[in-house]
Amino acid sequence: MPEGDLLELYNRLYPKIKSSRNVFFEDLEALAYPASLEEAKAAVQIKGEFFVHPYRAIIPCKTESTDASGLLVCSLIYIISFAAFLAYLVSPFGWLK
Known part of the structure; x- marks a missing residue:
C-alpha cells in the first residue's frame, strides 16, 4: 500500500x-x-x-488531560493535613504545650 x-x-x-x-x-x-x-x-x-x-x-503516546481536579484534590488534602498537624502541635497533647 x-x-x-x-x-x-x-x-x-x-x-x-x-x-x-x-x-x-x-x-x-x-x-x-x-x-x-x-x-x-x-x-x-x-x-x-x-x-x-x-x-x-x-x-x-501522549495522553491529554484537561482536567486538573486530581491536582486540586491532592493540594486540598495536603493543606488540610498540614492544618490538622499544626492544630495537634498547639493542642494540650502536642509538642508545643
Whole structure:
C-alpha cells in the first residue's frame, strides 16, 4: 500500500482511535476494513502519535488531560493535613504545650 493510501487510512482511523484510551488489534482490524491489519498498524504509526504494543493493543503516546481536579484534590488534602498537624502541635497533647 503506498504511503498516500496509508495517510488516507490514518485520517479515517484517527477519530475512532483517538476517542478511546486504547484499541485492540481485533477492533482495529474491524475499523480498518477492507484494509489488512498490517496496513492498519502501519497507518496508525505513520505520524508517531500511537504506539503499537506487542501484546495486541494500540496505545496513544501522549495522553491529554484537561482536567486538573486530581491536582486540586491532592493540594486540598495536603493543606488540610498540614492544618490538622499544626492544630495537634498547639493542642494540650502536642509538642508545643
